[in-house]
Amino acid sequence: MTGHLRATLRDIAVVAFAQSVAPDPGLSETEMLLPVLTDVLAQAGLAPGEADFTCSGSSDYLAGRPFSFTMTLDGVGAWPPVAESHVEADGAWALYEAWVKLLTGDADTALVYACGKPTAGDLEDVLTRQLDPCCTAPLWPGPAALAGLQAQALADAGGTVPPGPGSTVVDGAAAVVLAAGDRARAMCARPAWIHGIDHRIEPHALGVRDLTRSPSTRLAAERAGAFEAPVDTAELHASHPAQEVILRRELRLTDDVVVTPSGGAPAADPVMATGLIRIGEAADRIRRGESDRALAHATSGPCLQHNLVAVLEGERRP
Amino acid sequence: MALTAPLVVEFPFTRSLGPVQSAFLTGLRERTVLGVRTADGRVLVPPAEYDPGTAEELRDLVEVGSTGTVTTWSWEPDPRPKRPLRTPFAWVLVRLDGADTALLHALDAPGPEAVHTGMRVRIRWAAERTGAITDIACFEPYGGEERRAHVTPHSGQFADPVTVLTTPARLDYTYTPGRAQSRHLDALARHRITGERCPACRKVYVPPRGVCPTCGVATAEEVDVGPRGTVTTFCVVNIKARHLDIDVPYVYAHIALDGADLALHGRIAGIPCEQVRMGLRVEPVWTGDGRHPDHYRPTGEPDAAYDTYKGLL
């Protein structure tokens, strides 16, 4: 029902977006994040610590550092204390939390950021720790193997799986500023208004699911209002070519939709920031006037297990 | 030059299993595969405690076959030691005879050309079984046809059931402290203690983290601090830590080094525990080729006045 909250509550937009480009591997997470925060706050005209709410997304497992998000708070000017929250997930889910916070009227502006150093560990091992601990995790199946199961299932069902790269795992950070109503209009010439966001999850057991489908993506898109009008742009979070085939079908993307013009995860997959970057890239297309209605998708877990869809709109031009 | 160091995170996942998972894993130990039947008659293997569609509680256990059919697969070229097989193998989802859902495991096959969806396979049991998914060593090709209606009710009762699962896990990382801490650690190796100054509020952070948490801006100006400092607060440690070769009792203190705007922590030695006090003046002692000071000892100076360090408590 969240997709229908917008009309009755308030207008909220993405007004700024920044991301790291090829950060030095010798940097700490905070050092990697700081220039991105400086950039996004400058775009929005906010000083460090000035946003009404701050929400971040990251995972301690990536670099093996417990409570690593508390260190990155140094970068936001968090002393004296700021209103702050964290999700142990991709930053797209942090943006969802911040959007809900702004909908309630508790805040007018929010800083959302995500960062990860996946190259600090071996993702083939690390990502197995998110799997079912009784029946799956003890076998240590890596993400490439699980994506392969989905691709084979799609091929067996008669689908065409285009050849192509998987994701290019890199370290990285990204940040977005959200603002409500007139604050958004004052910060940005063409805000990317959030029409709706929704996220849905599928059963954890891979063998229960039809891997050729993503009903959670379809439902999230419906609830976010994606099918109420055509989109011209879709930024998809797909770490395997088969996943893009599945997503295009579930999101009913027609051939005239520009799909993932940023290059997506095959170009750069800073794990835990990749989904937030999809929202930021879609918003930037609207802010630059290259899109009027864009869909952004983020995923988490094996084989498109958990999916978030955001629908963004630019104001009609005179 | 940014430093790196190996970092190993090792931990056991310990979980209470509950009636359904306990029966399933104990069953594997006894070479018996159990599933659970849903209200609409489907058999889930591995069993779930709740219906994935309706969230209804599921307790109706059944025994299914140990042979099955591959529903999808992918080739694994990297048979690392944690994985089920020591040679390249296929990951498979297998729908066991009598089940409606599939189980993930490994298939022992010579190469990807020997694997296809729809192929018949059977369980190869591990020689030593403890009540874990790895009691299935892997699947292997099997010539037999699918047996229909191979489902029999099962009480789920076994002698000496497994009720808790402990799964060891080890993850290997490369730790990077970052630029600011690398500079600090390099200086420490030369027995210098350095901090970094915030360009906005002028505070000196020791050890530096590269950022001023008050101003949200990068620190860059390196500043020598100490080596002498003042104990701002302390406690007496009476419980010996594992892996720590220090006799108890000892004093653990916060120490404001001269010129620093943040207290760091260290051990105080060279003075009886009961004589350590707030305001005590101390200096670092390096021993051997250690990078960090081994401990701090009294300098013999008069104690610092409370007003000189009250802002650093």
Ligand SMILES: [Zn+2]
């Ligand atoms: Zn400062």
